[in-house]
Amino acid sequence: MKYFIGLVSLLLLISCEVNKVNNLKKLPIVYSPEYNIGFYGIQYLHPFDTGKYGKIVKHLNKTLGVKQQQFHRPYLISDNELLKVHTKSYLNSLQGSETVAKVAEMGILSKLPIGVINNKLLKPIKLATAGTLIAGNLALENGWAINLSGGYHHAKANKGEGFCFFADINLLIETLREESKIKKALIVDLDAHQGNGHESIHGKDKDIAIFDMYNYQIYPGERHLIPDIDYNIELKAHTKDKEYLQLLKENLPKAIAEQQPDIIIYVAGTDIYEKDPLGALSITKKGIIERDAFVFEQALNNKIPIVMTLSGGYHKDSGSIIGESIENLLKNVIELKID
Numbered sequence: 438m439k440y441f442i443g444l445v446s447l448l449l450l451i452s453c454e455v456n457k458v459n460n461l462k463k464l465p466i467v468y469s470p471e472y473n474i475g476f477y478g479i480q481y482l483h484p485f486d487t488g489k490y491g492k493i494v495k496h497l498n499k500t501l502g503v504k505q506q507q508f509h510r511p512y513l514i515s516d517n518e519l520l521k522v523h524t525k526s527y528l529n530s531l532q533g534s535e536t537v538a539k540v541a542e543m544g545i546l547s548k549l550p551i552g553v554i555n556n557k558l559l560k561p562i563k564l565a566t567a568g569t570l571i572a573g574n575l576a577l578e579n580g581w582a583i584n585l586s587g588g589y590h591h592a593k594a595n596k597g598e599g600f601c602f603f604a605d606i607n608l609l610i611e612t613l614r615e616e617s618k619i620k621k622a623l624i625v626d627l628d629a630h631q632g633n634g635h636e637s638i639h640g641k642d643k644d645i646a647i648f649d650m651y652n653y654q655i656y657p658g659e660r661h662l663i664p665d666i667d668y669n670i671e672l673k674a675h676t677k678d679k680e681y682l683q684l685l686k687e688n689l690p691k692a693i694a695e696q697q698p699d700i701i702i703y704v705a706g707t708d709i710y711e712k713d714p715l716g717a718l719s720i721t722k723k724g725i726i727e728r729d730a731f732v733f734e735q736a737l738n739n740k741i742p743i744v745m746t747l748s749g750g751y752h753k754d755s756g757s758i759i760g761e762s763i764e765n766l767l768k769n770v771i772e773l774k775i776d
């Protein structure tokens with residue numbers, strides 16, 4: 438009998454703990470452990486730190502006690518959905534290792550069977566693309582949301598490039614418009630690179646405004662798209678915090694006031710970081726944290742839903758910088774209660 442009572446109390450305790458975990462408050466943050474790309478060490482051939490997403494999650498767990506169960510899980514985006522912004526011939530071309538290798542800028546991928554590529558590379562990216570759609574809807578419900586990946590701002594309708602396969606930003610806009618959830622959107626692209634993908638897809642669309650602040654001296658340099666950028670802020674290589682933040686603070690409030698969008702899609706690339714091997718800007722960790730906080734404050738103060746995507750960031754510190762920045766957003770800007 439004694440053992441029986443002991444066993445029952447143990448089971449009750451376990452079920453209590455399970456319930457506690459299941460009842461944890463969901464946060465408007467989207468993440469899958471499968472966002473982290475890794476196969477046979479091949480990821481080390483690309484400057485992309487493909488494990489950075491997991492680092493963010495660890496940081497938020499360590500500092501704020503956020504649990505993985507509190508995140509929303511993405512699904513695998515279907516070709517049918519992708520057809521809202523991409524051409525059929527482009528999607529078909531991704532059945533060949535060579536196109537994938539070109540988009541990913543990793544020639545060696547062309548030697549791998551497409552099955553391996555689908556599973557290990559395209560699957561995480563398809564999950565992250567759906568992640569932006571889920572986060573967009575969560576932002577409309579909560580006022581803010583974060584996809585711990587996405588922000589593929591170089592992907593065009595008929596072509597992927599710069600490690601961007603699917604135009605998640607444009608797909609979110611098209612999906613929300615189709616469902617009559619928004620009319621106007623403002624893309625705030627603060628990745629170090631020009632957002633030539635979303636500019637080529639929505640640049641001429643009167644209901645979509647683009648704010649792009651980027652290093653004009655690096656890839657992609659598509660100057661012909663500049664007339665389609667509503668707020669075009671070109672930075673010289675090695676621009677530092679003071680000038681960068683001043684330009685942002687002078688221009689972003691004006692853009693928001695003029696556009697009055699129904700949603701802000703924030704492309705929060707961390708390749709503006711001073712040690713980033715690709716961005717060639719000189720922004721410190723403190724500067725990045727201040728930038729993200731400023732953008733969120735602007736959205737929240739104006740009661741405009743904001744969805745953040747992570748985009749580029751190729752230094753090994755990128756994951757921990759994003760972790761610290763999101764920690765600051767949750768604690769000091771959104772003032773969120775975690776449980």
Ligand SMILES: [Zn+2]
Binds near residue numbers: 628706750
């Ligand atoms: Zn970039």
